[in-house]
């Protein structure tokens with residue numbers, strides 16, 4: 575059930591498959607006779623340099639993967655000096671995460687039916703020292719994910735015979751989770767405090783809200799879940815500091831285009847200098863390179879980090895990050911581009927022309 579919650583997507587899961595397949599299909603053209611000693615993966619974004627060109631996408635209820643998963647992500651963000659998206663639906667509190675990761679943690683905001691709840695979250699994030707806010711705009715209503723329905727996955731949990739059997743068949747997870755306690759939403763389910771239910775509609779979000787948020791939030795504002803050029807221009811002009819091109823990993827709308835196919839169009843729309851992040855479907859270091867080459871300034875990765883922790887806890891998470899780092903390192907050498915900052919579309923084979931632009 576938990577694997578299906580993480581791995582699953584909306585509808586027939588065509589969009590999440592397309593995200594991966596379209597990225598896989600892209601080819602990078604090696605350039606030869608370039609001195610590639612001293613390869614560099616530090617990437618600058620928002621006026622500072624990050625340890626790697628990718629970070630951790632905000633994900634709700636990570637502790638279902640394995641007890642303490644949120645804190646493992648936080649520790650990895652600190653160890654590798656990469657950003658960590660902290661979801662509104664996180665199972666660790668804004669305050670505890672801020673203390674552990676400092677301003678590498680970016681708070682991801684969902685706005686439900688009550689703007690007062692959102693405002694309270696903003697106040698807490700600001701007080702806890704957060705300087706970056708991600709406003710997610712591609713969940714006007716939560717997507718229907720058939721695997722969750724089939725398994726009877728609900729928050730809070732309802733435990734019937736099907737779930738009991740599932741837990742019994744996964745004793746290590748069940749016993750560890752029993753010992754540490756079932757994860758709960760640490761920021762929106764406070765007793766007597768703010769409430770935002772997982773399945774609550776979030777359709778009130780509109781351009782006026784974006785303007786109010788921009789006026790209110792003094793830090794960096796990243797708008798996540800954007801695919802269209804016109805929307806991107808309007809978001810940029812509304813004063814957002816960056817856009818994250820994303821279709822939520824295909825978890826929202828099955829007929830969405832593959833996110834990677836929209837990236838060059840969004841880049842063209844917002845111009846060469848506007849900060850763009852990207853997520854949805856990145857599964858390897860070479861995938862990270864392709865996304866950067868197609869115009870993103872930074873890459874976020876979601877599910878793979880959860881798979882890694884489900885398989886191997888914190889050690890598994892670090893192993894994955896190092897694997898990605900090695901793949902990028904080797905990839906940079908192979909294509910004759912010693913610095914991730916220099917990746918651009920000239921490295922991407924343009925299939926329509928049959929040749930590389932150079």
Ligand SMILES: Cc1cc2nc3c(=O)[nH]c(=O)nc-3n(C[C@H](O)[C@H](O)[C@H](O)COP(=O)(O)O)c2cc1C
Pocket residue numbers: 579580581593631632633634635661662663682710798820821822823824825853854855856874875876877878
């Ligand atoms: C289990 C899970 C929970 C997620 N929860 C959130 C969330 O609370 N807020 C949000 O903005 N995105 C959420 N996302 C979407 C991710 O931020 C990201 O867009 C997506 O996972 C990227 O695709 P990838 O998994 O193919 O890398 C979630 C994704 C997963 C897999």
